[in-house]
Amino acid sequence: MHFSDHIKWNNDGLVPVITQEFNTKQVLTLAWMNKEALQLTMETGHAVYWSRSRQKIWHKGEQSGNQQQIKSIRSDCDNDAILIEVIQKGGIACHTGRHHCFYQQLIDGQWQTTEPVLKDPKEIYK
Amino acid sequence: MHFSDHIKWNNDGLVPVITQEFNTKQVLTLAWMNKEALQLTMETGHAVYWSRSRQKIWHKGEQSGNQQQIKSIRSDCDNDAILIEVIQKGGIACHTGRHHCFYQQLIDGQWQTTEPVLKDPKEIYK
Numbered sequence: 001m002h003f004s005d006h007i008k009w010n011n012d013g014l015v016p017v018i019t020q021e022f023n024t025k026q027v028l029t030l031a032w033m034n035k036e037a038l039q040l041t042m043e044t045g046h047a048v049y050w051s052r053s054r055q056k057i058w059h060k061g062e063q064s065g066n067q068q069q070i071k072s073i074r075s076d077c078d079n080d081a082i083l084i085e086v087i088q089k090g091g092i093a094c095h096t097g098r099h100h101c102f103y104q105q106l107i108d109g110q111w112q113t114t115e116p117v118l119k120d121p122k123e124i125y126k
Numbered sequence: 127m128h129f130s131d132h133i134k135w136n137n138d139g140l141v142p143v144i145t146q147e148f149n150t151k152q153v154l155t156l157a158w159m160n161k162e163a164l165q166l167t168m169e170t171g172h173a174v175y176w177s178r179s180r181q182k183i184w185h186k187g188e189q190s191g192n193q194q195q196i197k198s199i200r201s202d203c204d205n206d207a208i209l210i211e212v213i214q215k216g217g218i219a220c221h222t223g224r225h226h227c228f229y230q231q232l233i234d235g236q237w238q239t240t241e242p243v244l245k246d247p248k249e250i251y252k
Contacts, residue, residue, distance in 0.1 A: 006237050016142050018153055025151035027144055030207035042232075075237065076227035077220050081156035083228040094203050101202035102209040106168070111132050111201065
């Protein structure tokens with residue numbers, strides 16, 4: 001069996017992928033892969049996703065340079081979610097210039113921004 | 127604005143929820159919430175999900191006793207994913223009796239089970 005046949009792809013042919021930083025264990029992003037993205041991730045050793053907004057294969061860091069080197073790939077009990085551990089190049093995973101995407105926290109019924117912008121996105125995406 | 131209006135619910139009215147163990151930073155599960163589940167999570171202080179297989183509200187631990195006490199609730203840059211930190215009662219988050227659900231690792235093109243069963247599911251779901 002091909003390793004991608006193990007995954008239960010959803011109706012759009014995608015699977016949600018949790019990306020966790022290897023060193024800090026911080027959850028950086030939730031993104032999506034299709035079969036081709038998983039295959040390319042395996043082949044290149046760097047995270048490759050399916051961009052739902054742009055509807056195309058997305059080599060993470062292709063514009064920003066902030067690539068994610070793969071340390072492990074795991075699937076869950078239902079085989080409908082993937083967890084990868086990565087080394088985050090440049091220390092910035094989020095397109096807003098923050099370390100990770102989960103920078104809004106629900107505190108007393110209000111969403112509050114709890115993480116600083118480390119680099120101006122205009123500088124990242126020149 | 128009600129805090130749930132901040133979330134971009136998908137076409138099924140759901141959002142993917144990453145659940146991370148507060149103490150160990152291990153990713154335990156990927157599950158889903160609808161508005162009601164998020165509201166109940168806020169109100170009860172324990173994780174409440176939407177079960178896609180059973181199509182109903184799922185108070186985590188309602189059968190097993192393995193509840194998840196909420197430590198934080200975060201959303202990502204696109205507001206279409208949630209990350210919660212929890213204290214996992216009983217040390218078992220997975221219905222297979224394992225600590226967490228991501229117990230299969232892709233190694234040399236093969237999915238291998240890397241986590242032990244801590245408790246027989248027959249004992250958990252009596």
